[in-house]
Amino acid sequence: MIQELIQSYGQHFENSLIDEILQVGTFKEVPAGHTLMNIGEYVSAMPLLISGVIKVLREDRDGDELLLYYLEKGDTCSMTMSCCMGNAKSEIRAIAETDTKLIMVPIQKMEEWLAKYKSWRNFVFDSYQNRLNELLQTLDSVAFDAMDERLINYLKDKVRFSENNVIQNTHQEIAYDLHTSRVVVSRLLKKLEQLGKIELGRNYLRVLKLD
Known part of the structure; x- marks a missing residue:
């Protein structure tokens, strides 16, 4: 110690x-x-x-x-x-x-x-x-920031703190942290996946490229 x-x-x-x-x-x-x-x-x-x-x-x-x-x-x-x-x-x-x-x-x-x-x-x-x-x-x-921008910054922080690009959180847990609804988070995460920035799994997601 x-x-x-x-x-x-x-x-x-x-x-x-x-x-x-x-x-x-x-x-x-x-x-x-x-x-x-x-x-x-x-x-x-x-x-x-x-x-x-x-x-x-x-x-x-x-x-x-x-x-x-x-x-x-x-x-x-x-x-x-x-x-x-x-x-x-x-x-x-x-x-x-x-x-x-x-x-x-x-x-x-x-x-x-x-x-x-x-x-x-x-x-x-x-x-x-x-x-x-x-x-x-x-x-x-x-x-002032749009929710998609807040979500991206949140994911970047998660990766930086854990030093791991796999985030073990449900959509509901992310929604709690960002003070929004699970539906909004799920929609935005799906959009990020379609853009090739993340990969969605069951109760986890993998960050590919957020910059």
Whole structure:
């Protein structure tokens, strides 16, 4: 775990902070599909992602989900930090997109490290800025981009994160992430197949060329 932590966060944190994280952090390994955080739960620790990918989702009043952003190696979730600092319930759902390793940092340490370590303050502020930019991109995408463009970007992200051109998701699961209907997703995927960009299978698809 020591080497993995240094590889993921050594460029962000000084050695003394790395040592403290190792002392108080809890190492976790979770499989793809595991729910790390649910809406309405109180948050007692903040995740530092060592490897893998986590998708962060928001739910509307009807229970439909919208994909907000992905977290990758070296990231943390600013919404989780906000809940920790305010002792508030989570308003997002976090699900492991791939097999994931992470270190959970107790909330008691977060404020202490803000005062103690400049590198931690910079990391927290950068994380807020990065997540805000991603949220704005999501908002722009929903408001201005056509659904076929959103779908193509979604598929590109899936391939990049998994490093595999085979995507093991049903049309309904994709529709949930994009906050649209299965019928729309199926129609657009069929169109992409006809254009030779993907190959459709049963509960999976293979990306051939999306550029």
